Amino acid sequence: MAVSPLIVPGSGERGPHSKSKLSAASSGNGTPSTTLGSNSLKDVAEQMNEEEKDKYVKGKKVGEGTYANVYIGHHKSDPSNLVAIKKIKVQQEYKEGMAPDAIRELKHLQELSHPNIISLLSVFSSKDQNLNLVLEYLPLGDLEVLIKDIENIHYGAADIKAWMGMLSRAIWFCHENFVLHRDIKPNNLLIAADGEIKLADFGLARSFADPYRVMTSNVITRWYRPPELLFGAKHYSGAVDIWSVGLVFAELVIRNPYLPGDTEIDQIAKICAGIGTPTEENWAGVSKLPEYTVPSPTTPVHGPEHYLGMFGTAGPDGVDLLMKMLILDPRRRITAREVLEHRWWRGEPRATRNEDLPKKGPGSGLSRLGATESKRPGMVEGVARRLDFGA
Amino acid sequence: MAANYWESSQRRRWQFTREGLEDLRKKLEDEDPNLVQGYPLPQLRHLSIYFNQQVARLGKRLGVRQQAMATAQLYIRRFYTKVEIRRTNPYLVLATAVYLACKMEECPHHIRLVVSEGRTLWPDFFSNDTSKLGECEFFLISEMSSQMIVHHPYRTLTSLQGTFSLTQEESNLAWSIINDHYMTDLPLLFAPHIIALMAILLALVLRPNQTGVQSAGNAAGGLASAAHAALSSAGSLKSSNPDKANGSSRTKVQRLASWLAESNIDIEAIVDCTQEIISFYEVQEQYNEKLTREQINRFVKARSLDK
Numbered sequence: 257m258a259v260s261p262l263i264v265p266g267s268g269e270r271g272p273h274s275k276s277k278l279s280a281a282s283s284g285n286g287t288p289s290t291t292l293g294s295n296s297l298k299d300v301a302e303q304m305n306e307e308e309k310d311k312y313v314k315g316k317k318v319g320e321g322t323y324a325n326v327y328i329g330h331h332k333s334d335p336s337n338l339v340a341i342k343k344i345k346v347q348q349e350y351k352e353g354m355a356p357d358a359i360r361e362l363k364h365l366q367e368l369s370h371p372n373i374i375s376l377l378s379v380f381s382s383k384d385q386n387l388n389l390v391l392e393y394l395p396l397g398d399l400e401v402l403i404k405d406i407e408n409i410h411y412g413a414a415d416i417k418a419w420m421g422m423l424s425r426a427i428w429f430c431h432e433n434f435v436l437h438r439d440i441k442p443n444n445l446l447i448a449a450d451g452e453i454k455l456a457d458f459g460l461a462r463s464f465a466d467p468y469r470v471m472t473s474n475v476i477t478r479w480y481r482p483p484e485l486l487f488g489a490k491h492y493s494g495a496v497d498i499w500s501v502g503l504v505f506a507e508l509v510i511r512n513p514y515l516p517g518d519t520e521i522d523q524i525a526k527i528c529a530g531i532g533t534p535t536e537e538n539w540a541g542v543s544k545l546p547e548y549t550v551p552s553p554t555t556p557v558h559g560p561e562h563y564l565g566m567f568g569t570a571g572p573d574g575v576d577l578l579m580k581m582l583i584l585d586p587r588r589r590i591t592a593r594e595v596l597e598h599r600w601w602r603g604e605p606r607a608t609r610n611e612d613l614p615k616k617g618p619g620s621g622l623s624r625l626g627a628t629e630s631k632r633p634g635m636v637e638g639v640a641r642r643l644d645f646g647a
Numbered sequence: 648m649a650a651n652y653w654e655s656s657q658r659r660r661w662q663f664t665r666e667g668l669e670d671l672r673k674k675l676e677d678e679d680p681n682l683v684q685g686y687p688l689p690q691l692r693h694l695s696i697y698f699n700q701q702v703a704r705l706g707k708r709l710g711v712r713q714q715a716m717a718t719a720q721l722y723i724r725r726f727y728t729k730v731e732i733r734r735t736n737p738y739l740v741l742a743t744a745v746y747l748a749c750k751m752e753e754c755p756h757h758i759r760l761v762v763s764e765g766r767t768l769w770p771d772f773f774s775n776d777t778s779k780l781g782e783c784e785f786f787l788i789s790e791m792s793s794q795m796i797v798h799h800p801y802r803t804l805t806s807l808q809g810t811f812s813l814t815q816e817e818s819n820l821a822w823s824i825i826n827d828h829y830m831t832d833l834p835l836l837f838a839p840h841i842i843a844l845m846a847i848l849l850a851l852v853l854r855p856n857q858t859g860v861q862s863a864g865n866a867a868g869g870l871a872s873a874a875h876a877a878l879s880s881a882g883s884l885k886s887s888n889p890d891k892a893n894g895s896s897r898t899k900v901q902r903l904a905s906w907l908a909e910s911n912i913d914i915e916a917i918v919d920c921t922q923e924i925i926s927f928y929e930v931q932e933q934y935n936e937k938l939t940r941e942q943i944n945r946f947v948k949a950r951s952l953d954k
Contacts, residue, residue: 350785352758352781359750366656367654463753
């Protein structure tokens with residue numbers, strides 16, 4: 257896999273050619289043995305890296321983001337076999353170290369292998385010392401595109417069940433492996449050529465914390481952020497992802513974001529109005545959370561009739577599942593495993609088969625891929641994309 | 648911890664046989680015999696002790712928790728299976744490993760802080776330039792094929808504490824044996840649960856009321872045979888242990904032995920592990936910090952690797 261072309265950390269700057277660490281290191285640094293040694297090391301390391309790099313051909317840039325550019329590429333041996341190449345920008349000549357998003361994405365994608373999670377095919381470094389992540393190519397855009405394209409894309413309860421099934425399995429797999437995704441939203445759910453949904457963007461993901469260790473509450477794009485995070489909780493669990501999954505579910509049904517808050521305060525107001533006001537009665541201990549404030553007067557938690565009116569397409573069982581995902585108290589919210597055991601999946605209609613799912617035509621998906629993988633529409637204030645030294 | 652050990656890159660890519668590991672290292676040395684001869688180094692376990700001490704010093708200044716220091720040490724060990732140590736500045740490598748491990752274990756420190764602490768600890772060998780560390784981070788990630796999640800034995804120890812009714816002392820001793828195993832090749836050879844069980848076994852056999860693990864060197868022979876007896880009794884579950892049960896530790900060892908016998912755990916591996924750590928404790932007796940430091944500093948200076 258990836259092997260750096262660098263030779264000796266710290267020895268590179270000696271030569272005037274700081275651009276190429278290889279030539280710098282092998283151009284003699286005072287000891288007779290160096291030249292030979294560096295060369296032979298270069299050969300081995302370079303070779304392995306070159307082999308990996310040579311498998312792919314990088315094509316045009318399809319997206320640009322804060323820490324990476326995304327290119328479309330293909331296997332050299334098979335031009336029809338497309339890949340996405342995410343090239344991580346090295347920040348200001350390494351001065352700030354590797355971007356935490358990049359580190360998180362690498363660390364988790366290296367370990368998680370599941371049909372509903374984007375796969376990392378390879379990693380190599382290029383001449384200019386950038387890390388390149390070779391990801392599977394997902395040409396058909398993302399769920400957000402489908403949801404928004406009301407004109408051309410028509411889908412029903414069976415399709416929603418299929419997409420939700422794939423999302424639920426992905427998140428179950430993450431939690432089973434002690435990973436919190438922390439940024440679930442429709443435009444992080446990419447669609448493969450065969451219709452399979454793939455959870456992408458692990459730039460905010462982290463392992464479950466040990467008990468008593470604090471985590472930052474500044475994660476998850478606002479519209480999908482659960483009340484415990486809005487109230488500043490520093491200890492939380494997989495329930496944060498489940499809330500986001502519930503809101504993706506709601507959005508799939510009504511084809512609009514269900515709780516599109518303009519600010520964090522507005523987000524809390526939208527939750528109070530759309531679901532109910534979190535109070536000590538429905539969530540013991542909530543008022544002790546650091547940033548707990550709710551608008552008055554309080555709204556009682558809506559019952560099934562409210563949801564049936566709005567999300568009736570999903571059927572009574574679907575609505576039951578949705579309501580359980582959107583339980584205010586994270587301790588009572590349904591878990592990923594319980595989601596998969598819910599009766600909705602077994603009832604009618606059956607989930608649509610992948611090949612029959614509504615799709616956006618290929619071609620138009622290209623630009624989305626880049627945008628999704630790097631840009632983040634709908635994110636005004638930004639989530640914890642930087643290292644949070646407080647947590 | 649994250650993800651599943653059995654599916655992990657640690658198991659698939661970073662677990663070696665002894666021979667495999669030896670080959671890797673030999674290949675590195677053979678690439679440039681002159682370099683190796685020109686700068687003799689103490690044996691690897693002594694180098695590891697030195698790195699462990701330096702990581703601990705840096706970790707202490709930064710307030711790094713044990714798990715991140717363990718991760719850093721494993722990064723260093725993985726890295727040096729790929730890169731000849733005499734081509735690197737070990738002080739930069741170990742500070743970088745600590746920096747990256749902290750990011751990985753979600754207890755990050757700013758690069759500038761790590762650099763300034765490194766500079767305080769090793770003023771003659773450490774540059775003020777953060778880009779050096781950033782560059783080394785890139786190098787480290789690349790050499791590890793960006794496989795950075797590490798599974799440690801600590802979690803197994805914690806979860807088995809109740810099963811074997813370990814006292815606080817016994818469990819502390821097992822914990823420190825786990826800390827020590829990062830100075831050996833064990834984390835590249837065995838699964839974390841094997842290491843944890845080895846640590847529990849040794850802790851029970853050693854009994855915490857003895858003067859401590861450091862003195863184990865002299866008693867190593869006796870210790871090894873005691874551990875061995877316990878394990879062979881695990882091999883033949885039916886045959887009752889002829890030793891007179893003597894105190895609760897003894898019966899705990901027996902309980903561990905029968906637990907192992909019923910499990911599918913590779914007992915041979917635990918025996919192997921036990922011997923490795925015991926021989927490490929013997930080698931530790933001969934450790935000479937001054938000599939080790941001088942030999943490292945010599946090649947760093949002579950080859951201007953600190954620049």
